Amino acid sequence: MSEQTANAAKSGWLNRALNAIEVIGNKLPDPAVLFALLMIVVWLSSWLLSGMTFAEVDPRTGDAIKINNLLEPTSLTAFMAKMVATFVSFPPLGVVLVAMMGLGVAEYTGYINAGLRSILSVTPKMLLTPVLIAVGVLSHVAVDAGYVLVIPLGAVIFYAAGRHPLAGIAAAFAGVSGGFSATFFVPSSLDPLLAGLTQASARLSADPAAAQLVINPLNNYFFTTASTFLIVIIGWVLTDKFIEPRLKNTAIDGDPADLPKMDALQPHERKGLRWATFAMVLSGVLLMVSAMPETSAWRSPLNGELTHSSAPLMQSIVGIIFVFFLIPGVVYGYVAGTANNHREIIKGMSKAMSGMGYYIVMAFFCAQFIYAFGQSNLGALIAIKGANWLQQMSFPMGVTLVGIVFLSGFINLLVGSASAKWALIGAVMVPMLMELGVSPDLTQAAYRVGDSSTNIITPLMPYFPLIVVFCQKYVKSTGIGTLIALMLPFSISMLLLWTCFLLGFWALDIPLGVGASYTYPVAG
Numbered sequence: 438m439s440e441q442t443a444n445a446a447k448s449g450w451l452n453r454a455l456n457a458i459e460v461i462g463n464k465l466p467d468p469a470v471l472f473a474l475l476m477i478v479v480w481l482s483s484w485l486l487s488g489m490t491f492a493e494v495d496p497r498t499g500d501a502i503k504i505n506n507l508l509e510p511t512s513l514t515a516f517m518a519k520m521v522a523t524f525v526s527f528p529p530l531g532v533v534l535v536a537m538m539g540l541g542v543a544e545y546t547g548y549i550n551a552g553l554r555s556i557l558s559v560t561p562k563m564l565l566t567p568v569l570i571a572v573g574v575l576s577h578v579a580v581d582a583g584y585v586l587v588i589p590l591g592a593v594i595f596y597a598a599g600r601h602p603l604a605g606i607a608a609a610f611a612g613v614s615g616g617f618s619a620t621f622f623v624p625s626s627l628d629p630l631l632a633g634l635t636q637a638s639a640r641l642s643a644d645p646a647a648a649q650l651v652i653n654p655l656n657n658y659f660f661t662t663a664s665t666f667l668i669v670i671i672g673w674v675l676t677d678k679f680i681e682p683r684l685k686n687t688a689i690d691g692d693p694a695d696l697p698k699m700d701a702l703q704p705h706e707r708k709g710l711r712w713a714t715f716a717m718v719l720s721g722v723l724l725m726v727s728a729m730p731e732t733s734a735w736r737s738p739l740n741g742e743l744t745h746s747s748a749p750l751m752q753s754i755v756g757i758i759f760v761f762f763l764i765p766g767v768v769y770g771y772v773a774g775t776a777n778n779h780r781e782i783i784k785g786m787s788k789a790m791s792g793m794g795y796y797i798v799m800a801f802f803c804a805q806f807i808y809a810f811g812q813s814n815l816g817a818l819i820a821i822k823g824a825n826w827l828q829q830m831s832f833p834m835g836v837t838l839v840g841i842v843f844l845s846g847f848i849n850l851l852v853g854s855a856s857a858k859w860a861l862i863g864a865v866m867v868p869m870l871m872e873l874g875v876s877p878d879l880t881q882a883a884y885r886v887g888d889s890s891t892n893i894i895t896p897l898m899p900y901f902p903l904i905v906v907f908c909q910k911y912v913k914s915t916g917i918g919t920l921i922a923l924m925l926p927f928s929i930s931m932l933l934l935w936t937c938f939l940l941g942f943w944a945l946d947i948p949l950g951v952g953a954s955y956t957y958p959v960a961g
Contacts, residue, residue: 469795472802472860476809483507483813493821502643502821504814512812520805527804528633532654532755534793536629539759539766541789542782546770548762549576550586551710555702562598566608569594570672573612574665577625583613584900589907602689602911603923604681608672610904611927614892616668618885620661628661629654629755631881634859637807638867639877641816644959647871653952654754656878657885660942660949667938671930679926691911709773713765720764724757751952803860816868834875835940838883841866842936845887850895859884871957878953879943886939890932893924 466474487506506512524530543549560568569591576583588609595605620628636652702710728735728743728750735753737745745751766785770776776785810816832840848858862884867877892898901920908915941947943955 469799469802472799472806476802476806479806479809479813479815480507482815486815486818491818493818502814502818504818505812507809507813516805516809516812519808523808524801524804527800527807528637529630530633530797530800530804532629532633533796534790535755536758537789537793538786539762542785543762543766543769545785545788546766546776546781547706547773548710548713548766548769551702551706551769551773552714554590554700555707555710558701560594565594565598565600566676567669567673569605569608570612570616570669570676571621571665573609574616574619574668575621576613577617577620577627583609584903587613588904592907592911596689596911601681601684601687603684603687603908603915604676606904606907607680607923607927608676610893610924611672611676611931612668614898614900615672615889615924615927615931616665617892618657618661618889619664619668620658621665624655624658624754624758628658629758631859631885632656634863635867635877635881638860638863639871641807641811641864642868642871643817643821644871646958647868650877652877652881653751653950655751655951656949656953657882658950659947659953660882660939661885663942664935664938667935668931671934672927675926675930680923687912689911690913691909705773709769709775712772713769716768717761717765720761745952807860807864810864816864819865819869821872834943837870837873837875838879838940838943839936841880841883842887842890842932842939845884846891846932847887849888849891858888872959874956874959876954876957878949879955882939882942882949886935887932890935891928894921894928 483504484506486504489504491502491504493502507516540549556568556572569587573583573587573591576587588606591605591609592602593605595608596602618627632652632654635656636650639650639652640647642650727733731741733743735748735750736743737748739745739747742748743750767776767782770781770785776782845858845862848862859881863881866884867880870880871877895901901917905915905917905920908920912919942949946955949955
């Protein structure tokens with residue numbers, strides 16, 4: 438009884454803490470409005486600081502750094518004249534929309550759904566947990582498909598196997614959301630999105646060479662792929678050894694008639710899946726064959742390498758993602774009968790685009806904010822002052838990386854959008870750390886660790902209420918506190934162990950990704 442009382446007290450404290458975070462988070466404006474407000478702050482700050490003299494030297498000119506007044510008539514008219522160009526040339530915009538069209542077709546025709554169900558249905562019971570978590574990580578290629586497909590299926594397959602369904606939800610949620618920045622061999626749409634924002638932030642640096650800096654969309658690929666195995670191990674151990682035993686006394690009181698069943702693949706789905714997967718594999722083989730010759734057009738015209746940033750192969754990552762999901766999506770649709778004509782294929786693309794309306798609005802304001810921030814020179818001033826302060830403090834690089842991870846994890850409790858957070862944090866962090874010789878690739882990797890680890894414990898995450906509803910199908914009394922208590926061990930473990938994993942990569946100089954580095958050459 439005393440243990441139950443202690444658990445109840447702990448749960449009450451956790452609920453109070455989360456309620457406070459929720460109240461604070463709800464008072465923040467929408468990210469799109471937040472960018473607009475920050476842009477106004479940049480304008481006012483540039484006006485206030487434009488007449489001041491600073492001791493910091495701008496390495497681009499060799500003179501004392503100067504803040505440009507964005508409220509001057511010429512600056513305001515230039516801002517208005519370039520507004521459209523600033524928006525359409527915003528790096529993350531095009532790459533995300535193009536990738537989403539291909540993924541949208543694969544999701545609309547049912548290829549992704551059938552593939553996930555097929556993998557889960559043939560999994561041995563002893564490997565149920567790790568495979569479920571791995572599939573959750575794999576679902577990132579379809580952006581939000583994991584939340585609406587893998588997590589409820591996790592409960593179904595655990596329930597069908599005689600295990601507690603909430604443990605299945607916890608394991609799937611840990612893979613889909615906690616491991617959001619991990620990638621299971623196949624790059625996700627998050628990779629080009631964050632790389633585009635990192636590139637935009639890096640070009641705010643005072644270093645003249647940064648204006649030509651190109652961030653590869655796969656700059657964290659090796660780290661995020663290796664991270665999948667870490668996420669699977671953490672989730673596997675916690676689910677089987679801690680979470681499920683803790684749920685033994687939690688009664689399943691959902692209405693049996695309402696409990697979902699995991700439908701087996703129908704013959705037409707199996708046939709479609711076989712042909713679609715064959716088409717995807719064949720596409721990959723043809724790409725490899727065309728890229729292997731020394732004279733391949735996929736290679737860099739500068740040095741003949743496939744992984745160089747100037748290589749058409751590296752510049753085509755987003756297009757390749759589009760094609761690699763469009764082809765099997767189309768094949769599956771025609772073979773399985775879920776898309777009988779080309780209009781259905783276009784409908785799948787349109788449906789994917791219809792869900793991107795909010796992102797487009799947010800991207801517009803984000804692009805204008807980043808443009809204003811860069812034109813003001815405030816970023817260069819903050820970066821140089823911040824770098825000087827960090828140099829004076831002489832923090833070990835490991836401590837700096839840990840600070841980035843934990844700061845990102847904390848902000849994630851209040852701001853749900855991964856891209857919105859990185860656009861805000863990266864605009865200051867990336868150029869500041871470049872002044873200290875830290876590459877944008879490493880800064881981005883540290884951000885991704887912190888951002889993913891706390892996804893599963895914040896009620897402000899858009900899909901969090903949906904996960905509570907999934908739980909309530911099996912345990913009617915499930916609330917926010919229940920889900921937080923369920924996921925808190927995953928979050929803490931990921932935050933600590935994943936940070937150590939990143940530090941290990943850095944200490945051993947293991948490549949982060951394609952075309953990535955740990956250091957940035959500091960001028961002078």
